[in-house]
Amino acid sequence: MKDKLLNWLNLILVADVFLVLLGFGWFAVAVVGNASGINLGLDLWHKLWQPLFNPAIGILMGGAILNGIINWVTKKFIKNS
Numbered sequence: 001m002k003d004k005l006l007n008w009l010n011l012i013l014v015a016d017v018f019l020v021l022l023g024f025g026w027f028a029v030a031v032v033g034n035a036s037g038i039n040l041g042l043d044l045w046h047k048l049w050q051p052l053f054n055p056a057i058g059i060l061m062g063g064a065i066l067n068g069i070i071n072w073v074t075k076k077f078i079k080n081s
Helices: 002-036 042-080
Strands: none
Touching: 002 042
């Protein structure tokens, strides 16, 4: 059960990492485009920051912490057994 939960958590975290990297890449390109006077979606990125990218970063950090805690507790129980 724990292994299945960790596999799903890791799968979600991997997908979330790619979403965060995609958002960062879009932001970087849009900022360069905005500085050049080309509209590459910086306004849309700003509109999506609060409902999409901000929670994605929070889920990524929380999932990484949860994964670390689960692994730490598992190692403690295996060591004590």
